[in-house]
Amino acid sequence: MKRLLLAAVLAVAMLVPAASASAELTGEYARFGKCPTSVSSVEVCIYAESSAGTFTLGKKTVPLKNPVILQGGAGGPFGIFGPMTMVAATDGNTLSKTPQTVPGGLLGIEAPAWWPQFIKDLFNETINNGFTGVTATVELAAPASSVKISLANVLSGEGAAFVLPVKVKLSNPFLGSNCYIGSNSSPINLNLTTGKTSPPPPNTSISGFPGNIVSIEEGNILVDSENKIVDNAFAAGGANGCGGILLSWAIDPFVNSIVGVPSAAGTNTAILEGTNWVGSAPAVKERQ
8 A cells, every 4th residue: 555655646746747858868768768758648658677587388488588678658548557558669669579598499408407507508508509499589469559557556466567468489490480379360468467366277376576666857757676577377379380381280280299389378477577667758758
């Protein structure tokens, strides 16, 4: 409750335009350089950086080692603490297409746990960087307007904080340029929460964390650091498009067997940790 009261007070300050302006965004405002402030429905600018965590589909767990950015604007009919709809970043890159290395690569081969660390590192690097190496990239499977954000749920730890329909691109010379798990027509629907999940079996509940929230720039920017958003109640479809039009009939089943998809709800997990910046759109616009 104290967290919500603090946020409500800060929200008043966030909606007040800044007193002065400059030619371009600098300092803490620089993160909002792609915020679509010219769109009338945009009340806040969003820059959410996930810098750690894991994404598990079926039998494969991919650690998040390269930061993934969700950015753009957001607004809604009920104000900043009601459900908000994402508005695309000005360059269209609302969710960054950031490749992550898939441990074991295409063949799922990893060094035995009992090997000395330096030998394990050398072996795994050879597998992951060679012909069998694979990267996984999470992409939006629908327009930015399909992304829903609730700051109230972020702060309270109740309900979905971020709702995103996504697909996962697998990249490798053998797999071709259009190998995906999930698709625009059948996306992986993430309902990420800072609270406790309620997945079907065999998964058990996991908990997120709302983070540590501070106000900067005279209340025009909220920084939510060390937050953790989670979901382990989503399903994932099988691979599609792997090997191209001529070979997907053979390669898709191979990828399915390696990854362990299709995978039902209760067998997949997303855990994302990082920092969110939420800025007043009027204050950002004043400085553009």
